[in-house]
Amino acid sequence: MHPMQLFELVIVMLLAIIVLHYGANRFGLPPAVALLAGGALFAFLPGLPVISLDPQLVLVIFLPPLLMDGAWFIALRHLRRHMIGIAALAVGAVVFTTAIVAAVAHWLVPGLPWAACAALGAIVSPPDAVSARAILQHVHLPRRLSILLEGESLFNDASGLVLFRFAIAAGVTGAFSMVDALQSFVMLAAGGALVGVAIGVLWVLTVKRLDDKYLMIAASLLAPWASYMLAESIHASGVIATVTTGLICGWYQHVVFSAMVRMNGTAFWAVMIFLMEAFVFLLIGSSLRGVIERVGGIGVVLDEMTLPILAILAAITVARFLWVFGSDAVIILLRAMGICGYKPLGPRSATVLGWAGMRGVVTLAVALSVPADFPGRDFILTTAFAVIIGTVLLQGTTLGAVIRMVKLVEPESDRPRMTMSEAEAAMAQAQVRVVEVHAYDGQGMLLHPRLLERYQRHAELSANYAAREEAFSDTLHAHFDLVLKAIAAGRAELLRLHRTGEIDEHTLQELERDLDLEELSALSAKA
Incomplete structure (x- = not known):
């Protein structure tokens, strides 16, 4: 594509974002849903080029600032308080969902090797930070539930990516070691955390010495990409590194920023994150045409893949509910035995937590990175795209109704001590x-x-x-x-x-x- 055509396409997409977002606000729809649907329609307009996404480029452009923004504003005290629950979702639920999806995929498509089934499970198992933010900012949740969902979406990509890498390696080499996978996850997380701390401390020391508000904001803009790219370059977790940097920057920004810098910086970040989130969903929808053409057309999808895709979508949803309600049952049992003091969520909050499992850009980018000669690549890519559309359209449009239906109440212990x-x-x-x-x-x-x-x-x-x-x-x-x-x-x-x-x-x-x-x-x- 000629550079001028690319620029014109970006301008057209920016106009589409404004129109679709305005329409979503007017009709009471989640903007993510309108953008995803609009992007899918956009993909099939005659005369427009097929949009193909470079998975690594998509991740490195969009993921770091979106993760940084989520970590910057999260309540750190509540994050520490609920870290066990967040870890159970970010690691345990991802592993459990991967296993369930792999079993269902192998049962429905017997010719698909176990490694390919595991790769598919790892791709679609982690709910997406971008999708969660886009949906959750339009609903009101009790503090504990909100922290669990935000924390899960910030950390679960790391565990999903580790599982994906080992599944791909197993498909290529035919060998898999659970011990190696656990060691790799620990090393990736530890390395990412160390990089995140280093970049966060460097940011605090640098911003303290800058007297210009524009330089301060520019340094803040640089931090997420610096953290993510440095971690990835040394084969650590860029996700953990960026989140760690965001937590440090968010904690210290109250003392290193003046009021004017904070006002200008917040306004700048709000607009940038709004556009990035919008472009992500529009790009996901716009890539539908390329995905369908790659697997042989819409007829192939409908005839050969509809049943397995619907079954996997159901398996993802059921697996999440099983994990959430199962974890709550274990907590109740342990409390009855006097072993732990962690409070269960209860059926109302567990229902909302189980239903809030939207997938997004990370799922699509990782699916696109599957090697061209990997077994079942077309099925994996199509399923990943269908899971994104299904979860965002179905769960994204009904999450508010589910919250209203279960009538959530903020527990007294989760309310702030002062009004x-x-x-x-x-x-x-x-x-x-x-x-x-x-x-x-x-x-x-x-x-x-x-x-x-x-x-x-x-x-x-x-x-x-x-x-x-x-x-x-x-x-x-x-x-x-x-x-x-x-x-x-x-x-x-x-x-x-x-x-x-x-x-x-x-x-x-x-x-x-x-x-x-x-x-x-x-x-x-x-x-």
Whole structure:
């Protein structure tokens, strides 16, 4: 494809993203579903080239920043608290699902070697971080369930990739060693974690010494790719490395970033991640045509592969439910025996966790990397693509309904010890204590009366609101609605002054920034 044609295609896809995302919002659909369906339709438009994805390039472009973004904002304390559950899903569920899929595939397609069946199982077993993020940001879950799903999606690709590599090696050489596979997984994870720590520490030390906000944001942009590519170059886990770097950066960004850097950086990352997630699903849908043509056409798929694909899709779903409910049953048994204090999820949360198993870009990229002469490659590729479409379309569109149906309730133990208003009151008390100390000079003369009055008033109001949140809620909303109206009036007058030539661009930008910060503060307080 000519470079100019490639650029035009990217522009067309960007336009498609805007249209499809807008349509999804208007009709109440998950954007991932609309983008996937739109990409599939896009693939068959006459005159457009067949889109073929380079699996390694897709992974290295999209996976590191998306993993980094997920790790950056995850609650580290809750991640540590639920690490056993996350490990059970990220490792145990992947291994269990791989075994179930391999058995079903070998039963339905007896001519497919066990190594190929295991490779297929490893490809489709890990739920995808990108798919999980795209779906979960449109539903509300209790904190524990959300952490389990986010943590699983961040770490499970590592175990799936290890299983895949050993299955491919077994198919080529005819030999497989479980001991070697376990040793390889430990070495990959440990090596990835060490690389992630090194890049994370280097990022913290570097950003501390940068005085330019754009350089700070650029360093943050570089970190995930540096971590992923360095780990992969020494044959460690790029996934673990990137997640580790993201956890470190997310923990220290509160102390190394100024408010302005954080605002600019967050805005930049939000737009970039939005576009990357959208492009991923659009590319997955757009690659449908190439996959179908590679296996011999839609007729071959319908005649020869429909039944096995549907059975494998069912096996994936059933295996996840078996693992989730089985793990919960084991926890209940161990608690009854007094061996562990880990609380079970319960049938409602287990149902949602079992249903939230969307696959995505990693599944497709790994399937595309299967060697051309590997047994059953066409069947593996087609099944992987069908699993992505099936899980995103079916589970992605119904997850919200399942959550509403089971009526999830946040357990008392998972709720934060302080409400937001109580935390704000504590923060206001800390601020007023500092102002009270420094508002007077050495002789006891009050130097900053208005500042002291302002902070004392804020502390008093915050304490009253925290004590009687329900009573003040309507009044507070009306207060900030009026503040927002005043800001809008100020902005209209500022624009009038600029349009009539009474102020210049610099004055407009400076005062408009003040209004923007005031508006953001009012919206945050109202929310």
